[in-house]
Amino acid sequence: SQQGEEDPQALSIQEGENATMNCSYKTSINNLQWYRQNSGRGLVHLILIRSNEREKHSGRLRVTLDTSKKSSSLLITASRAADTASYFCATDATYDSWGKLQFGAGTQVVVTP
Amino acid sequence: EAQVTQNPRYLITVTGKKLTVTCSQNMNHEYMSWYRQDPGLGLRQIYYSMNVEVTDKGDVPEGYKVSRKEKRNFPLILESPSPNQTSLYFCASSLSGGLNTEAFFGQGTRLTVV
Numbered sequence: 001s002q003q004g005e006e007d008p009q010a011l012s013i014q015e016g017e018n019a020t021m022n023c024s025y026k027t028s029i030n031n032l033q034w035y036r037q038n039s040g041r042g043l044v045h046l047i048l049i050r051s052n053e054r055e056k057h058s059g060r061l062r063v064t065l066d067t068s069k070k071s072s073s074l075l076i077t078a079s080r081a082a083d084t085a086s087y088f089c090a091t092d093a094t095y096d097s098w099g100k101l102q103f104g105a106g107t108q109v110v111v112t113p
Numbered sequence: 114e115a116q117v118t119q120n121p122r123y124l125i126t127v128t129g130k131k132l133t134v135t136c137s138q139n140m141n142h143e144y145m146s147w148y149r150q151d152p153g154l155g156l157r158q159i160y161y162s163m164n165v166e167v168t169d170k171g172d173v174p175e176g177y178k179v180s181r182k183e184k185r186n187f188p189l190i191l192e193s194p195s196p197n198q199t200s201l202y203f204c205a206s207s208l209s210g211g212l213n214t215e216a217f218f219g220q221g222t223r224l225t226v227v
Contacts, residue, residue, distance in 0.1 A: 041221060042203060042219055042221055088156070101216060
């Protein structure tokens with residue numbers, strides 16, 4: 001079953017704009033991760049945020065985590081055409097001792113020049 | 114270069130003809146898993162392995178088998194493929210499951226069962 005659910009399902013923006021997508025999950029987690037997938041290709045890890053962290057940055061990426069609301073957001077600043085991809089959140093639930101990742105259905109982002 | 118290698122990348126087969134999708138990682142990772150990706154459903158885990166000779170079912174294991182005889186390899190076996198197994202398949206590995214470690218994904222295998 002899906003643990004994480006991304007919102008919106010699709011997002012279309014112009015180069016230079018910021019892109020924000022959200023992820024909600026259902027159970028307590030050890031960490032939450034964001035991945036990017038270019039069309040039909042493998043997923044690439046972007047950033048991991050632990051349950052005791054509230055915000056994390058990596059280059060143009062900013063991730064927040066609110067464990068009280070069971071939600072996370074991914075912000076991509078100053079977007080580029082190369083950011084066109086699907087973005088997935090993945091959670092590692094505390095009830096699963098083997099740390100199995102549960103993925104959401106993803107947000108499809110299109111950045112137009 | 115650290116990588117997860119899947120083969121083949123594309124496969125068209127007929128219903129009932131056994132097939133194997135191979136997966137190999139060169140990072141000495143303990144944890145490996147298989148996912149299938151279908152439109153609107155995201156990635157769903159099929160099977161995972163915590164270490165050599167230790168495997169367990171994921172969320173959608175029906176119709177699939179796996180084995181983990183060596184640490185680096187984790188093949189996915191479809192004994193009798195059916196059209197509802199047409200999907201995009203990904204193998205992934207990580208140091209120790211999702212527990213504060215990132216997963217590395219293969220490039221995917223697009224399987225069509227006719």
